[in-house]
Amino acid sequence: MEEKQIVCINCPLGCRITVTMDGNEIKKIEGNTCKRGEVYARQEVLSPVRVITAVLPVEGSPVPVSVKTAAPIPKNKIFECMAEMGKTSLKAPIHMGDVIVPNILGTGVNVVATKSVG
Amino acid sequence: MAAYGIDVDILIVGAGPAGLAAAVAAKETGIDNLVVLEREDHPGGILRQCIHNGFGLHRYNEELTGPEYAQRDIDKAEALGIDIRCGTTVLSVEADHTVTAVSTARGLETYKAKAIIMAMGCRERPRGAIGIPGARSAGIYTAGTAQKFVNLEGFMPGKRIVILGSGDIGLIMARRMTLQGAKVLACVELMPYSSGLKRNIVQCLDDYGIPLYLSHTVTNIEGGDRLTGVTVAKVDEHRMPIPGSEIHFDCDTLLLSVGLIPENELSNQAGLEISPFTSGPVVNDVFESSVPGIFACGNVLHVHDLVDYVSQESTEAGKAAAEYIRRESFNGKTVAVQDGNGVRGTVPQKILLDEDKKVNLMFRPSGVFEKAQAIVTQGDTVLVKKRAQIFTPGEMVVIPLDTTKLAGEDPVKVSIEKV
Numbered sequence: 334m335e336e337k338q339i340v341c342i343n344c345p346l347g348c349r350i351t352v353t354m355d356g357n358e359i360k361k362i363e364g365n366t367c368k369r370g371e372v373y374a375r376q377e378v379l380s381p382v383r384v385i386t387a388v389l390p391v392e393g394s395p396v397p398v399s400v401k402t403a404a405p406i407p408k409n410k411i412f413e414c415m416a417e418m419g420k421t422s423l424k425a426p427i428h429m430g431d432v433i434v435p436n437i438l439g440t441g442v443n444v445v446a447t448k449s450v451g
Numbered sequence: 452m453a454a455y456g457i458d459v460d461i462l463i464v465g466a467g468p469a470g471l472a473a474a475v476a477a478k479e480t481g482i483d484n485l486v487v488l489e490r491e492d493h494p495g496g497i498l499r500q501c502i503h504n505g506f507g508l509h510r511y512n513e514e515l516t517g518p519e520y521a522q523r524d525i526d527k528a529e530a531l532g533i534d535i536r537c538g539t540t541v542l543s544v545e546a547d548h549t550v551t552a553v554s555t556a557r558g559l560e561t562y563k564a565k566a567i568i569m570a571m572g573c574r575e576r577p578r579g580a581i582g583i584p585g586a587r588s589a590g591i592y593t594a595g596t597a598q599k600f601v602n603l604e605g606f607m608p609g610k611r612i613v614i615l616g617s618g619d620i621g622l623i624m625a626r627r628m629t630l631q632g633a634k635v636l637a638c639v640e641l642m643p644y645s646s647g648l649k650r651n652i653v654q655c656l657d658d659y660g661i662p663l664y665l666s667h668t669v670t671n672i673e674g675g676d677r678l679t680g681v682t683v684a685k686v687d688e689h690r691m692p693i694p695g696s697e698i699h700f701d702c703d704t705l706l707l708s709v710g711l712i713p714e715n716e717l718s719n720q721a722g723l724e725i726s727p728f729t730s731g732p733v734v735n736d737v738f739e740s741s742v743p744g745i746f747a748c749g750n751v752l753h754v755h756d757l758v759d760y761v762s763q764e765s766t767e768a769g770k771a772a773a774e775y776i777r778r779e780s781f782n783g784k785t786v787a788v789q790d791g792n793g794v795r796g797t798v799p800q801k802i803l804l805d806e807d808k809k810v811n812l813m814f815r816p817s818g819v820f821e822k823a824q825a826i827v828t829q830g831d832t833v834l835v836k837k838r839a840q841i842f843t844p845g846e847m848v849v850i851p852l853d854t855t856k857l858a859g860e861d862p863v864k865v866s867i868e869k870v
Binding site: 340341342347349364383384385386387388390396397399401408411412415429447448 | 499502503504505514516518519522601602603604605630631648649650652653654658840841846
């Protein structure tokens, strides 16, 4: 049996979760204070994911637009995701919630604007 | 003051998350003659530049970015027809509820308010306040200034970065700078523990392999016109650099994330009593300061970790200001709340004994305590206990106190003890 210590990142409370593993099988999850914590711990030991946020330049706007992946993507694709977002050329106006990159890297997740510019 | 002052029921200073939540709450209780004065050109406060996710889980049960969280409050305020006057700098607040403000649009104005809510937020501690020796080169910024450059203006402040201090904004900026293409060489923390949230250590440093040097500090800054490097050294238990432990980093940028201070110049001017522990006004449980009818909420009162709690606190303050106008005062007996062992800056500092209610006692641990409990006592009586695996100064503790448990007017003490 192996114990993995995880800090939950679902919310800023940062619960400290202990996952007891037997090989690739999860035996016990302790220390979470909500259901999301358990789901996260399971995910984090098996295949970790992150929401990525960034700012991108917008033609016709003096200020950049902030964006996020609408759902978490695999942690090992973070830099690839940044590079892919960097290829977009955007034009004002952009509205909060607009899809900036659909289905980024084939993850099924859209990159969306988190503010309106222009 | 001027007899031609503009009469309002409630005047709110600041349209960040605190001011907006207070305004919405006051308006919803039926206060119509309400004005919010905001120095910046847009409402939303610091959330506008906090483009990362993690806001709103407690309040909305979903994870938002800063701009999205702010927009919800702005939309609510607009739907209620709340008068937010941006580009307006408040010059003075006086104890008699006179407020002077100036704006390009309307010039100099004097307001006379029945109640005032202070919601000015906080500011970062600058280089001058921490006394680092060395060159005064360009390339030294507070983390929040760098955040504004990158996220609002679209400029990168540098390519090779060292961060001094492990406050949350510094940690968030370590990740942001890395994602936007810079190399973050180190995060250096004077204390043996981080003052930031654990989640940010994990998500912003560990995820990107950025080393955190605890019990270290910057002992020299090198450079001419532009920063070229910094020297970092380990410190002993008295926080003094240990000779021979120096590490040199070639870098072009040093970011400072060394603490936030409530911005209380206006409160001082108005004669509000300020706590030396929170650096914010001393308040009772309805967030009324030592001057009747002047309330304070959000980071101007005490620095929070979570905007959700700012909104919650400010909603209470907004309702209370409305209630103050109806009652014309919150007079009555109070019980003092004091800091005991291991506790620093409990808010509120007083509880009104006017009715039975639940009061959230909020404080920061003065150090790291493992397997401990926070305990609220009155005399020898234990009123409430809260156990935790760990208490750290980086995470505010909230303990709900049921006031029906209070007996008499003896002070209440909040402490942390080992289990």
